[in-house]
Amino acid sequence: MAIIVFIAFVVFVVGLSFYLGSKAKSSSSYYAAGGQIHWGVNGIAFAGDYLSAASFLGICGLIATVGYDGFLYSIGYLAGWIVALFVVAEPLKKLGKYTFTDAVDANYNSRGIKLAAAISTLVVSLCYLIPQMVGAGVLVEPLLGIPHAWGVILVGVIVITIVATAGMASTTYVQFLKGALLIVFSTVLVWVVLGRGLSTQPDQGGKVPFYQYAQVQASIADGKISTEGLEILEQVEVKGGLIFARVNHQGQENWWYASETDGALTLKESQSIVAKTDGKWINGALESETNKLRPVGNLEQIRGEKQVETGSLSLFGFLASITDKDTIVRTWKNVSFNDAAGDKVTVYYPNDVRGDRIMRPGLKFKVEGTLLERLDFLSLMLALFLGTAALPHILIRYYTVPSPASARKSTIVAIASIGFFYILTLFMGLGAMVNGTMNPADNNMAAPLLARSFGELLFAIISAIAFATVLGTVSGLIVAASGAVAHDLFDRYLQIKMDDRQKVTAGKISAFVVGGIAIILGILFKGMNVSFLVGLAFAVAASANLPAIVMLLFWKKTTAKGIAASIVIGIVSSLGLIAFSPELYSLYGLNPLDAPIPFSNPGMVSIPLSFLTLVVVSLLTQKQK
Amino acid sequence: MLHGPAAPVGKDPAGPYKQRLGIWMFLFYALFYAGFVAINLLNPLAMGAIVFAGLNLATVYGIALILVAFIQALVYDAMCRKKEAELEHTAPSRSGKVPEAQRSGKPTSKKPGKKGKA
16 A cells, blocks of 8 residues: 555656656756746745655654654744745845855856855755655665665655756646645644544554563662573673663563662663674564564653553643653663674663653753753754755745745745644654654654554555655755756856756756765765754755855945855855764764764854854955955 | 846835845844743753643743744735835836736736826
């Protein structure tokens, strides 16, 4: 069922592209859909562009694992549209033709701006493409049963086909379709989640029996754990002082977590993957079709009561029940280490958190931590607020409508639809957290797996929409990136003479190349949360592009060299800070504590630095203006 | 070689008004957003206080940030449209471009005497 719905959807989307492609022959059609899209369609297409894999897969996944901290992304992403609407929308529409470069270069005709802005568009688009492609691989893996890499390649090929056939026209209608479907079916999903209510023993509507994890009291003497009824075969203490024990429980060996609360030690049954020479062992047995990691996530108690079902709940009732201080949410963490035999072990262990803790910031972003940790949070919120209005694939959508007023109206439609969707993410994420549907090894599939608990049809539709989400966003990004190469670099910077048809061909060739690079990066970055990666793309966009746009519009002393310099400094500083951050050190396989940059979100440093560069260079180059 | 807009754009007499209005509305929202970030940084525990229907401040403030963005967008659009209509009727396009209302197919008022300044 899932595969049929999925394939039907993809065939429809590609068919639509070929149909629209037959109409798009000029460069204006290819890059800006002829500038004749209705503002209502464009507004929903904005939502389609914006509600990417990061929003649907990443945010829901983050909320499902760290609660309210994931919702911070929803708030920041939406707030960014205020900058787009009030500051950027209409002036940018008046300035630009096809690309971000056209807009910032409109008053200057500077080769420096053309080069810097084109590179910036390419870099930001690629940064944004990575999480989309990672999301694609994650999505296709369980849906079609193919490996992550093949999922990424499949998406890449389909998207390149869409973009190369019709450019912005097909991308716009794909986005419109996808944006509308995403909002409608997310509403349906939230509706059924509220209808099911909350339970301390979620069984996915009776389809999957609730698995009760065992736990036993233990004691520790001379560093060795002992307990009655369990044979302890090995114990390991990992960084941070966490202790795990390999135990023989009812004839099966598995890793358990030694949890200490108020001086009492409890051994809690966990899940584990051990990479042995003969294959992957899951929970003490060789991996097979029937032996995989069990889905997790439930409430241990609701408002102080154990073994209870609430029945259907209202919107407020659902949130209030989870927020209650006497509600306990069982989330899952993971840790990796080598066992005595030298095999790599990954343990997924239970972590019980009070509801009131889940529903306020702090589980991911350490707002109660050190000054640096707090500044990291500030940096993220700054980048999310300022990044939206600087994303090239969002900016080019202002050129697809006929007038500045249409640009404004389409932004308002976008804010309405995106805002509504982001409120839904809170319910979808929390629903995934407590319905026993989470894959403990990957939180990106939280929303589709939640949908699966309501039946294969909803899963198929949600997965197909999620896939279209990736397709649509990647299409928009590739149009933006190919525009940067073919229009900004070849046509305007290098001034290679091309007729209208050749410009379209150059754009299509660029789409192939950018799509190929995106496929490779999507495979390399497997496993990282897509919303986190998008947060970094926002930081790069806000650092490289926003100072140029804002100062161009509001500071008369802005010079071409000032703009070019701020774009370059914005790109270099943000990418440099990210490359040496703790999160990237983890990706390299290094110890994050050794990272020379102590925070993961660069915006707080790189955005002001880019503004400052623009001001200083502009003041120094006034005569050349 | 300067590139013009993808679609022809007429002179916009309401432009300066809309820009001023946009900046003020942006500043208002930026303060509201900054308040949210500041509470998180300076008094994170306050975010856990129950303020409405069993919901804590974090949830209420977060959802309010989304709703206020939408309400402000509607207010901004209404004020811009009002100003555009006002200036379209009192000072018709000096650039000879077709007014937005006509291009988007909306009926426009043709009352005599309203174009007196032309």
